[in-house]
Amino acid sequence: MPSPSRGNVYQDIIQRIFKDRHARGVDSFEFERSDLESTAAVLGVALPKNLGDVIYSLRYRTGFPQAILDTQPKGMEWIIEGAGRARYRFVLVPLNRIVPRTDLVTIGVPDGTPEMIRAYALDDEQALLAIVRYNRLIDIFLGLTTYSLQNHLRTTVKGVGQIEIDELYVGMDRYGCHYAIPVQAKGGTDQISVVQTKQDLAWCAQAFPDMRARAISAQFVGSEKVALFELTVEDNAVKVVEERHYKLVPAADLDPAAIRNYR
Numbered sequence: 001m002p003s004p005s006r007g008n009v010y011q012d013i014i015q016r017i018f019k020d021r022h023a024r025g026v027d028s029f030e031f032e033r034s035d036l037e038s039t040a041a042v043l044g045v046a047l048p049k050n051l052g053d054v055i056y057s058l059r060y061r062t063g064f065p066q067a068i069l070d071t072q073p074k075g076m077e078w079i080i081e082g083a084g085r086a087r088y089r090f091v092l093v094p095l096n097r098i099v100p101r102t103d104l105v106t107i108g109v110p111d112g113t114p115e116m117i118r119a120y121a122l123d124d125e126q127a128l129l130a131i132v133r134y135n136r137l138i139d140i141f142l143g144l145t146t147y148s149l150q151n152h153l154r155t156t157v158k159g160v161g162q163i164e165i166d167e168l169y170v171g172m173d174r175y176g177c178h179y180a181i182p183v184q185a186k187g188g189t190d191q192i193s194v195v196q197t198k199q200d201l202a203w204c205a206q207a208f209p210d211m212r213a214r215a216i217s218a219q220f221v222g223s224e225k226v227a228l229f230e231l232t233v234e235d236n237a238v239k240v241v242e243e244r245h246y247k248l249v250p251a252a253d254l255d256p257a258a259i260r261n262y263r
Contacts, residue, residue: 028090033088072095077094081198082195093237104243104245124220138171182201184218200213230242
């Protein structure tokens with residue numbers, strides 16, 4: 001028989017872990033990274049060397065199996081968050097999905113992306129981060145002067161464990177206030193995550209307690225537009241503070257009437 005796809009293997013493993021630990025009325029419980037390995041051995045399936053890919057895929061790509069979704073009370077959903085070094089926690093949180101609005105005006109921006117970057121970007125996430133960086137979309141969106149400090153920053157948050165920030169900016173406003181700006185990039189079918197937003201903001205508070213943190217998510221809308229969201233966490237759910245859509249176009253194709261309307 002054909003071997004199961006990686007997505008199905010990951011779902012089989014997490015379903016078994018969930019079934020072994022969940023009980024009716026329980027809204028939070030923990031498991032360890034080593035449980036992924038032991039459960040895979042019980043099921044007779046192979047895991048990748050990077051065990052973090054299992055959790056990442058379930059959070060942002062494949063989602064949970066139907067057997068787990070069926071246990072969710074109305075208006076709630078399960079998430080997996082970090083619970084310390086090599087530990088994770090299933091938690092029930094309010095259900096919310098953040099997707100680009102269809103009724104927002106699209107703002108034209110002269111395209112400053114180098115053609116070499118477009119030609120050799122390896123994946124959607126890398127391409128999106130580069131487009132945002134080269135076109136200074138964070139500056140335009142927030143009205144700040146910002147600088148890319150580091151991308152794919154792997155670090156740790158106390159009580160959470162290891163995290164990865166897609167790209168970290170620092171910035172300043174006209175009054176001299178300094179900002180820490182973690183950016184999560186979502187390409188393809190990846191979803192904006194309450195987990196990533198919470199842990200990005202927690203790390204900023206830990207690493208830069210004297211700076212104001214503003215969490216940003218960037219997402220492709222089709223093949224031509226980029227949606228930027230400023231996010232916050234309220235009552236354990238991600239909320240949108242601001243959303244804007246940008247379309248990169250050659251300078252010669254900018255619409256003078258649209259520019260007057262922006263004014």
